[in-house]
Amino acid sequence: MAAALGASARGLPPPARAAFVRLGLLPSTAFGTHAAAAAIGATAREAEPVLELLSERSLVEEPGPPGRWRLHALTAEFARSTAKEELGPLEEHAVLSRVFDHWLAAADAADRARFPHRHRRPARPGAPVEAPDFGGPDDAEAWFAAERGTLLDLLPGSEGAHPAAEGETFAWHRAELSLRLAGFLSGSGMPDRETAAFQGAARTFRAQGDVPGTALVLNELAAVCLRAGALEQARAAAEEAADLARACDDGTALARALCLRGWWLILLRRPEAALGLQMEALTTARRTGHRPTVAEALNAAAVCHSDMGEAGMAVGRLYEALGLFEELDDPVGQTQARGNVACALRRGGRLVEARREAEEALRLARRIRSSRWEGRMVDNLGEIAAAAGEHRQARRLFRTALRTARAVGDVETEVDVLANLGATATALGDPLGALDYLSQALGTMLAADAPGDVTRVLIAQGDAHLELRAAEEAESRYRQALRTARTPSDRERAEAALERLGHRRDMESAPYAHGYQAGRESGLAGGPDPP
Numbered sequence: 001m002a003a004a005l006g007a008s009a010r011g012l013p014p015p016a017r018a019a020f021v022r023l024g025l026l027p028s029t030a031f032g033t034h035a036a037a038a039a040i041g042a043t044a045r046e047a048e049p050v051l052e053l054l055s056e057r058s059l060v061e062e063p064g065p066p067g068r069w070r071l072h073a074l075t076a077e078f079a080r081s082t083a084k085e086e087l088g089p090l091e092e093h094a095v096l097s098r099v100f101d102h103w104l105a106a107a108d109a110a111d112r113a114r115f116p117h118r119h120r121r122p123a124r125p126g127a128p129v130e131a132p133d134f135g136g137p138d139d140a141e142a143w144f145a146a147e148r149g150t151l152l153d154l155l156p157g158s159e160g161a162h163p164a165a166e167g168e169t170f171a172w173h174r175a176e177l178s179l180r181l182a183g184f185l186s187g188s189g190m191p192d193r194e195t196a197a198f199q200g201a202a203r204t205f206r207a208q209g210d211v212p213g214t215a216l217v218l219n220e221l222a223a224v225c226l227r228a229g230a231l232e233q234a235r236a237a238a239e240e241a242a243d244l245a246r247a248c249d250d251g252t253a254l255a256r257a258l259c260l261r262g263w264w265l266i267l268l269r270r271p272e273a274a275l276g277l278q279m280e281a282l283t284t285a286r287r288t289g290h291r292p293t294v295a296e297a298l299n300a301a302a303v304c305h306s307d308m309g310e311a312g313m314a315v316g317r318l319y320e321a322l323g324l325f326e327e328l329d330d331p332v333g334q335t336q337a338r339g340n341v342a343c344a345l346r347r348g349g350r351l352v353e354a355r356r357e358a359e360e361a362l363r364l365a366r367r368i369r370s371s372r373w374e375g376r377m378v379d380n381l382g383e384i385a386a387a388a389g390e391h392r393q394a395r396r397l398f399r400t401a402l403r404t405a406r407a408v409g410d411v412e413t414e415v416d417v418l419a420n421l422g423a424t425a426t427a428l429g430d431p432l433g434a435l436d437y438l439s440q441a442l443g444t445m446l447a448a449d450a451p452g453d454v455t456r457v458l459i460a461q462g463d464a465h466l467e468l469r470a471a472e473e474a475e476s477r478y479r480q481a482l483r484t485a486r487t488p489s490d491r492e493r494a495e496a497a498l499e500r501l502g503h504r505r506d507m508e509s510a511p512y513a514h515g516y517q518a519g520r521e522s523g524l525a526g527g528p529d530p531p
Helices: 002-010 014-023 033-040 044-056 073-086 089-114 137-154 171-180 182-186 191-207 211-228 231-247 251-267 271-288 291-307 311-327 331-347 351-367 371-387 391-408 411-427 431-448 454-467 471-484 488-522
Strands: 030-032 068-070
Touching: 002 014, 002 073, 014 033, 014 044, 014 073, 030 033, 030 137, 033 044, 033 089, 073 089, 089 137, 089 171, 089 182, 137 171, 171 182, 171 191, 171 211, 182 191, 182 211, 191 211, 211 231, 211 251, 231 251, 251 271, 251 291, 271 291, 291 311, 291 331, 311 331, 331 351, 331 371, 351 371, 371 391, 371 411, 391 411, 411 431, 411 454, 431 454, 454 471, 454 488, 471 488
Parallel strands: none
Antiparallel strands: 030 068
């Protein structure tokens, strides 16, 4: 095979042979025209006829859509070994530098097309490479889907087989690549991969004294840790990010770090403390004039108000945030804000409006093709159906949301949905099924150290035990719920549950007490009063 490949390569014109050898240094055997052009040292237009010639000689395959190419594994190994033999270390380094500069330029262009409102720092000048032209978000998503395997293998913390993904020579490029891909990675459903990439990038930026880069990547690390339920890691990353953002005077990064610290407190069921941080984040963001961060801080502050039982205040701030997200044409922000509006309206008893907002949020989640947000919006619709007494419809929605949450690794939503399924099972007369769901919710929280409304789960367990006529077990759960309550609304729910239990006991003992008193008055009964 090597002899046949060697003969084919020797029969090529010198420029085509030089191009073929350099293609062996690409990080993947599958690549686009622009990546090939970077390796060759040409423009995409200049590279196309060379690639077509290589395809005619069966050295390169064109397996799918136009502009995508592939080297057979044996052909790639031959090209790589030839490059090692014939190219000196300086030329090999030059080829890899152009390739990494291409990935950075392409990732930056895709990021700007798909997530135009993300806070990012200016790109550092590199080699004059040509990036793909993205006409909009769909083109950027298609590019990431096509290059996903290669990109993931190049990130810090990956175990990619290509030598360029090892060592420190291109460590900065790999760290910077993780920043530019952060928006795409957030919807990838791979929190462990994201965490490893951002941790590795933070180490690189710290070692190089890159304070602004470290602040930005720590914010991304805090965000993925929050999504994965790793709350202590999230807190530590957000606090360090805030300190570094102050040191380099990056007000927008500081506002985001404060907002992330606030989310940490929200997930710990401490909305009053979180509100102070969110308002500080809002003030800082308004000072910098970065409207997307202003909208994010408004959204987060509104969640605090909602969790504190201040539905009216929450809805007002959420519509303000939603207006900003709409002005910015940010569908991701609109999805989050509308979902939170629906939640606040439901808590305020405005179920018709809540359902309308939740359905619009679900439509937006599908438009942006975010399975994570789609699962959350379906869960939201289930909660609205349950509040309206439509328990069978709620159960169907919750089951759909549970499958989605598990598929994308959204532990926070998984816990919430399991708790909802438990409460719904009790409402449908299946308290044993309810206890199973609720045990899963608590088990998931403990196993993943994930956030969750423990008070709510305990109350739901008490309700299920009450349906099973296990009043003592129910009281035990309600009292545990009261002890774990962290907000006034949590305490009110636990106290209301205990009050329901007392009322039910009174009702159950009332017929006996009434009959005994009637017997005494008729002279048919005597002795002391019943306890």
